[in-house]
Amino acid sequence: MSLVRLRHIRSTASVALWLLLTAIWARAADCVPIREASQHVGQTACVTGKVLRVKVGPRGVHFLDFCPDQMSCPFSVVVFPHDLKDVGDVRRLADRMIEIKGSIKLYDGRPEIILRKVGQITNGALLIPPLPKEYDVEKQGHYSAGHLHSKKLKTTKPTVNSTATYGNEADVESENPN
DSSP states (O other): OOHHHHHHHHHHHHHHHHHHHHHHHHHHHHEEEGGGGGGGTTSEEEEEEEEOEEEEOTTSOEEEEOSSSGGGOSOEEEEOGGGHHHHOOGGGGTTEEEEEEEEOEEETTEEEEEOOSGGGBTTHHHHSOOOOTTOOTTOOSOEETTEEOOOOOOOOOOOOOTTOOOTTHHHHHHHOOO
16 A cells, blocks of 8 residues: 555544544533523523432333432423323433433423433433333332233132031041931
């Protein structure tokens, strides 16, 4: 290979790497950290943060918590039960850094984004598997992705029949013809 061609390949690779890094930096620059979300209320924006846990409310509403104390956190993400079919199993987002895009609105004085579809999360389709068809958000109890725990069968104790004859008792009665 000639020296000129080798230099051309190196410069092309350098340009490609520079473009890739610039695109990654630009995309990351478009997302604001959760503490700055309040400055973008009323706008459609991208917010980034680490999900510490996913909590499920009593009516199946899922909350992505970014802080140890949800009430003092400067931002939250809410997923309503009817949107879970379009979002997937959001419990898989716990302990992950995410970038979420959407309209930032105030609820109880705090900014939040309502997660309605998996496409709002960068690489969301890779992070969140779809919900199993049998999943019911209002069903209480234990649930494991992949299978439901079956209900335990009730066992009944046998009852003793006082008029039944056991063993040789039937032979004894036939020997005494009274």
